[in-house]
Amino acid sequence: MSLTEKMSGRHPLSDAEAAYLSPLYRRDISSNYVDGINDPEVRAFLGHDRNLTVEEIQDFVVAHENSEHQILLGFFLNGVHRGNIRLHDCSEASIWLGIALFDKAVWNKGWATKLLKSALKLVWARLSVKTVYAGVDSLNVASSKAFHKAGFFIDKQTASGFVFASHRPSIGCVQ
Numbered sequence: 001m002s003l004t005e006k007m008s009g010r011h012p013l014s015d016a017e018a019a020y021l022s023p024l025y026r027r028d029i030s031s032n033y034v035d036g037i038n039d040p041e042v043r044a045f046l047g048h049d050r051n052l053t054v055e056e057i058q059d060f061v062v063a064h065e066n067s068e069h070q071i072l073l074g075f076f077l078n079g080v081h082r083g084n085i086r087l088h089d090c091s092e093a094s095i096w097l098g099i100a101l102f103d104k105a106v107w108n109k110g111w112a113t114k115l116l117k118s119a120l121k122l123v124w125a126r127l128s129v130k131t132v133y134a135g136v137d138s139l140n141v142a143s144s145k146a147f148h149k150a151g152f153f154i155d156k157q158t159a160s161g162f163v164f165a166s167h168r169p170s171i172g173c174v175q
């Protein structure tokens, strides 16, 4: 079964009904997304050092649509797509998570922290993996803070930064 099927539906952030995560589809791609993800400040730590074309973004989104190993969850706030949580390299034991808020208007308002907490809850509820990992550049202070605030811990230091991790809570202790 694909991760899109396993994580289908809208997943409201607990304290904001107008904000939710939902599997992302090609039809959700807008000029806001294309322009935002190509903003040098947004992409500084995302691993692409040049602008992505609309076709490349479409291919990227479509490659996540029916995969058993990866999924893009769109962050929608007041009806507008503002960012993504990417879950990838899913195995029996673990999955990797990435976050990109391409709408800079939502930065510094605690959304990343809320989204990371929400994504973790979703992973524990819908998947059987034991650990969620995330790679963060050591210069990306905002991201490191958000992962810490969402309950991740530093599992490993690498040449370029940190591997953050969060383990599945014991039964009865899911927050």
Ligand SMILES: CC(C)(COP(=O)(O)OP(=O)(O)OC[C@H]1O[C@@H](n2cnc3c(N)ncnc32)[C@H](O)[C@@H]1OP(=O)(O)O)[C@@H](O)C(=O)NCCC(=O)NCCS
Pocket (backbone or CB within 6 Å): 041, 042, 043, 045, 046, 098, 099, 100, 101, 102, 106, 107, 108, 109, 110, 111, 112, 113, 114, 135, 136, 137, 140, 141, 142, 143, 145, 146
């Ligand atoms: C990194 C990112 C996810 C943070 O999202 P956010 O919604 O602004 O994060 P939050 O508001 O939950 O928390 C950010 C924290 O970092 C702090 N912060 C923000 N910019 C900072 C900076 N340049 N230096 C130090 N701290 C900073 C904020 O004050 C906040 O901390 P606080 O709650 O103690 O005040 C978002 O900026 C983003 O998507 N950036 C582009 C893509 C990216 O870098 N993704 C992460 C890849 S690992």
